[in-house]
């Protein structure tokens with residue numbers, strides 16, 4: 618199984634990788650720039666080479682880049698649309714440079730224009746951003762919790778954008794907390810089976826490339842995006858046991874994005890995941 622965490626890279630790539638090694642992770646996710654936006658620092662040739670070398674040496678694969686949350690692909694505002702397009706372009710190039718398999722993004726919010734128009738905007742923005750892309754990185758659409766006017770919270774939303782993308786290098790990331798908050802039950806074996814079948818029927822499991830494993834601080838259908846420690850939220854240990862042992866999910870990389878403040882927090886959560894997955 619490929620299990621990893623969303624790690625910070627403030628202290629440089631080398632420290633980030635050594636931390637992953639210490640935590641016995643074999644996959645990882647990171648921002649390639651400040652998550653608050655602003656102009657991205659150019660990646661140096663040396664640090665890129667070192668990063669790729671360390672990932673290879675320590676068998677960290679896949680590497681996933683998460684795009685900053687501030688971008689809104691569904692926006693009706695032309696300026697923000699342009700900003701979102703340029704950020705996707707830039708981050709796809711940065712992800713490719715770093716040897717990342719995937720770039721993950723949230724679609725954003727329609728801000729009152731309605732879901733349909735919001736989804737059209739997302740498709741338009743992504744098709745513009747990826748028009749001349751010839752890198753190796755695959756773009757992944759992540760499901761959202763459906764807070765406020767967010768789009769991308771149903772499997773139908775994901776399928777629709779995916780279908781209209783001109784690139785073949787696109788897929789889906791399923792976040793368990795967001796899915797649960799959006800109303801897809803995951804709290805037990807039957808519930809997980811039903812949700813996975815639904816995902817397969819509408820999006821297709823071959824398009825599912827990544828799982829964000831997060832428990833939910835709020836109840837089913839709350840539309841609140843608040844991640845909890847694995848097993849400590851409303852999805853609970855039964856839910857994660859079913860997710861981690863699901864025959865059709867077993868090969869999908871599993872990245873934790875829990876609100877960890879220290880390595881102890883990560884260690885505790887990784888231990889729970891490995892125990893529930895039957896790896897220890």
Ligand SMILES: [Zn+2]
Nearest residue numbers: 759792829874
């Ligand atoms: Zn996520």
